[in-house]
Amino acid sequence: MANYTLPLDPVANIMVNLSARSAVRKAFNLALLMGDVGDKVDFGSARIKTYENTTEMLQDGFTTSDRLYKAAALIFGQAKTPPKVAIGKAMKTDSTLEAPLATLQACREDDGEWYIGIYCGAISNEQILECAQYVESVSPDTVFAYTTNDAKVMDTEDGGIFKKLKDLSYRHSFGQYSSKNDDAVCAIIGWAMGAMTGTINSAFTLAYKTEVGVETENSSALFSSAKVNAIKGNYGNVYINRGSYYNIFEEGTMADGTWFDEVIYLDKYKNDMQLAVMDLLYQNNKIAQTEAGMTRIKDAIKVVCEDMNRIGFIATGVWKSNDILNLAYGATLPSGYMIQSEPIDEQSQADRDARKAPPIYVSLKLAGAIHHVTIQVDVNR
Numbered sequence: 001m002a003n004y005t006l007p008l009d010p011v012a013n014i015m016v017n018l019s020a021r022s023a024v025r026k027a028f029n030l031a032l033l034m035g036d037v038g039d040k041v042d043f044g045s046a047r048i049k050t051y052e053n054t055t056e057m058l059q060d061g062f063t064t065s066d067r068l069y070k071a072a073a074l075i076f077g078q079a080k081t082p083p084k085v086a087i088g089k090a091m092k093t094d095s096t097l098e099a100p101l102a103t104l105q106a107c108r109e110d111d112g113e114w115y116i117g118i119y120c121g122a123i124s125n126e127q128i129l130e131c132a133q134y135v136e137s138v139s140p141d142t143v144f145a146y147t148t149n150d151a152k153v154m155d156t157e158d159g160g161i162f163k164k165l166k167d168l169s170y171r172h173s174f175g176q177y178s179s180k181n182d183d184a185v186c187a188i189i190g191w192a193m194g195a196m197t198g199t200i201n202s203a204f205t206l207a208y209k210t211e212v213g214v215e216t217e218n219s220s221a222l223f224s225s226a227k228v229n230a231i232k233g234n235y236g237n238v239y240i241n242r243g244s245y246y247n248i249f250e251e252g253t254m255a256d257g258t259w260f261d262e263v264i265y266l267d268k269y270k271n272d273m274q275l276a277v278m279d280l281l282y283q284n285n286k287i288a289q290t291e292a293g294m295t296r297i298k299d300a301i302k303v304v305c306e307d308m309n310r311i312g313f314i315a316t317g318v319w320k321s322n323d324i325l326n327l328a329y330g331a332t333l334p335s336g337y338m339i340q341s342e343p344i345d346e347q348s349q350a351d352r353d354a355r356k357a358p359p360i361y362v363s364l365k366l367a368g369a370i371h372h373v374t375i376q377v378d379v380n381r
Contacts, residue, residue, distance in 0.1 A: 026112075026113055026115065026140070026268070026271055027196065027198070028115045028196050028264060028267065028268045028271075029082050029083065029115075029193045029194070029196035029197075030050075030082070030084065030085070030086055030113055030114045030115055030116075030193065031075060031082065031085055031086065031114065031115070031116045031117075031118065031145075031186075031189050031190065031193050032048065032085075032086040032087075032088050032107055032111075032114040032116065032117045032118065033068055033071050033072060033075070033085060033086070033087055033088065033118050033120050033186065034087075034088035034089075034090055034100070034103045034104065034107060034117060034118065034119045034120065034121070035067055035068045035071070035087075035088075035090050035119065035120035035121045036067070036068070036090050036121060037068065037087070037089045037090070038066070040061040040062075040063075041060055041061040041062055042060075042061065043089050046089075046110075047088060047089055047106055047107055047110040047111070048086050048087065048088045048089070048107055048110055048111045048114075049086070049087050050084050050085065050086045050087070051072065051084060051085055051087065052083065052084045053076060054069060054072050054073050054076055057069055057072060057087070067120050067121065067182075067183070068087055068120055070183065071118070071120045071183040071186045072085050072087070072186075073213065074181075074183060074184075074186035074187040074190055074211075074212075074213050074214070075186050075187075075189065075190035075193070076190060077187070077190065077212045077213050078187060078188075078190045078191040078194055078210075078211070078212050079191065079194075079209075079210065079212065080190075080191045080192075080193075080194030080195045081190070081194045082190060082193035082194045082196075085190075085193075086111065086113075086114045088103060088106075088107040088110075088117070089103075090103045090119075090121060091103040091106055098122070100119040100121070100123050100127045100128075100130070100131055101127060101130040101131050101134060103119065104117055104119065104131050104134060104135075104144065105134065108138055108142060112140050115141070115142065115143060115193075115264070115267075116142075116143045116144075116145055116174075116189055116192075116193070117131075117135075117142060117143070117144055117145070118144075118145045118146065118183070118185060118186055118189065119131065119146065120182075120183050120186075123146065125148075125150065125160070125161045125164070128144075128146050128148070128161055128165075128173075128175075129161070129164060129165070131144045131146075131173075132144055132165055132168075132170045132172075132173035132255065133168075133170070135172045135173065136170055136171070136172055136173075140271070141172070141267040141270070141271070142172060143172050143173070143174055143254075143263065143264070144172065144173050144174070145173075145174040145175070145176075145185045145189050146173075146174075146175050146176075146185060147175070147176050147177075147178050147181070147182060147183055147184045147185045147186075148160070148161055148162075148175060148176070148177055148178075148236075149177070149178060149179050149182070150177075153177050153230070153231055153234065153236055154177070154227040154230045154231060155230065156226075156230045156233070159230070159233075159234045160234075161175065162175055162177075162231065162234035162235060162236035162255070163234040165235075165255035165256075166234045166235050166255055166256065166257070168255070169255075169256040170254070170255040170256055171254050171255070171256045171258050171263060172254065172263065173254060173255040174189075174237070174253075174254055174255070174260060175236050175237065175255065176188065176236070176237045176238065176239070177217075177231050177236055177237070177238045178214065178217070178238070178239065179217060180214060180215040180216075180217065180219070180239075181213075181214050181215070184211065184214045184239060185237075187211035187212060187213055187214045187239075188206055188209060188211055188237070188239075188249050188252075191206070191209050191211075192204070192206060192260065192264070196264070196268075198307075198311060199311070200310055200311065200312075201311065201312045202311045202312065203261065203265065203311045203312035203313040203367065204261055205252055205259065205260075205261050205369040205371070206237075206249060206251075206252030206259075206260050206261065207248075207249065207250065207251045207252045207369070207371045208246070208248040208249065208250070208371075209248065209249045210247050210248065210249070211239050211247070211249055214239055215239075216239050216240050216241040216247050217238060217239060217240050218240055218241050219241065223240060228240060228250065232250060232251060232253075235253045235254065235255055235256065235257045236253075237249065237250065237251065237252065237253065238250055251371065259369075261313075261369070262366065265308070265313045269304065269308055269313075269364075272304045272307070273301055273304045273362075276300040276301060276303060276304050277297060277300055277301065279300070280296065280297060280300045289344065289352065289355065289357075290344060291343075291344055293357075294341050294344055294357060294358065294360075297341075297357060297360065298339045298341065298360065301339055301360070301362060302339060305335070305336075305337040305339065305362065305364070306335065308336070308337070308364070309335045309336050309337070312367055313366065313367060314335070314336030314337055314364050314365055314366055314367055315335075315336045315365065315366075315367035316332065316333065316334055316335060316336055316365070317332070317333055317336060317365035317367075318330060318331070318332055318333075318365075319331050319332070319333055319338075319363060319365065321363075324340065324361050324363055325340045325342070325361060326340060327340065327361075327363055333363065333364075333365045336364060336365040336366075336367065337362065337363060337364050337365065338362070338363045339360065339361070339362050339363075340360070340361045340363075341357070341358050341359065341360045341361065342358040342359050343358070344358050346358075
């Protein structure tokens with residue numbers, strides 16, 4: 001029997017809207033190990049492969065004697081364990097491996113998800129310098145980590161590669177001196193990647209952490225305080241024993257002296273804030289060029305700021321920098337941040353015609369971390 005019914009839409013019109021999926025956010029917990037893969041592991045046409053553990057690497061053709069396998073074992077072997085590691089196949093020049101910068105560039109262009117790159121192979125100071133220069137301006141934000149056994153870094157006059165990078169004020173390079181393991185820095189980077197969980201109070205500092213699988217510099221012979229101070233004076237890092245019991249990493253600085261945790265969390269903050277604003281613009285018909293529209297943008301930024309407070313990277317504190325709009329020196333920042341914007345009514349007609357938002361100012365108060373303690377004890381008999 002034919003059905004000549006009319007549609008229900010004019011009476012009960014139901015519209016189902018499925019919001020667009022948010023852009024995938026980098027978790028900032030993926031390290032890339034670059035080096036000679038050899039012929040036994042089939043990467044196909046890929047430059048990078050990821051593994052969830054070293055067992056998968058063995059199943060894929062790596063052996064326990066491979067340098068990349070040993071470096072990955074350091075990544076996975078720490079008290080904090082990352083969910084995976086990326087392996088990047090080294091570039092070849094004239095059928096030989098000696099191309100760290102070319103490899104770093106190729107891996108960065110091939111995959112945007114990894115955050116820290118480590119070249120696990122022969123690398124000179126000049127090549128470290130080239131890689132350090134590259135990561136300073138590359139997008140997305142990238143850190144280059146390396147291990148050096150050059151004794152010059154312990155020379156107060158020379159300073160070696162640590163001093164060269166310090167003098168250039170490179171913020172995205174991170175070096176460790178080790179005479180015990182050619183890839184010692186993989187241990188502390190593995191710990192850092194494992195600590196990037198995003199859970200409450202998960203913010204960290206690298207100071208005084210244990211590098212599982214790496215010997216301290218004074219494990220079998222004297223390693224003087226003068227050497228430690230020379231390394232740290234040029235913003236290098238080193239793994240030592242203090243007080244017999246404590247095997248500790250000192251002290252977690254980038255080449256320009258900025259703390260590693262500040263760099264990684266500020267890179268993550270910038271990434272998350274950019275995506276939050278982009279998602280807002282992408283998922284809505286439009287954001288009105290009004291104060292109400294500006295409030296929507298600032299609310300999106302607020303979510304990211306609240307997340308930084310939740311993990312413990314920023315905290316309530318007193319602003320001790322220049323005045324910014326309504327934020328004055330000495331004012332308290334509740335929850336560690338303040339978001340302000342210039343009045344939209346004061347916007348130039350040219351900016352309004354170009355559909356630009358007035359400048360937005362986000363002020364952050366970092367929670368910081370205590371590395372050194374002085375205690376005075378007064379005794380009266």
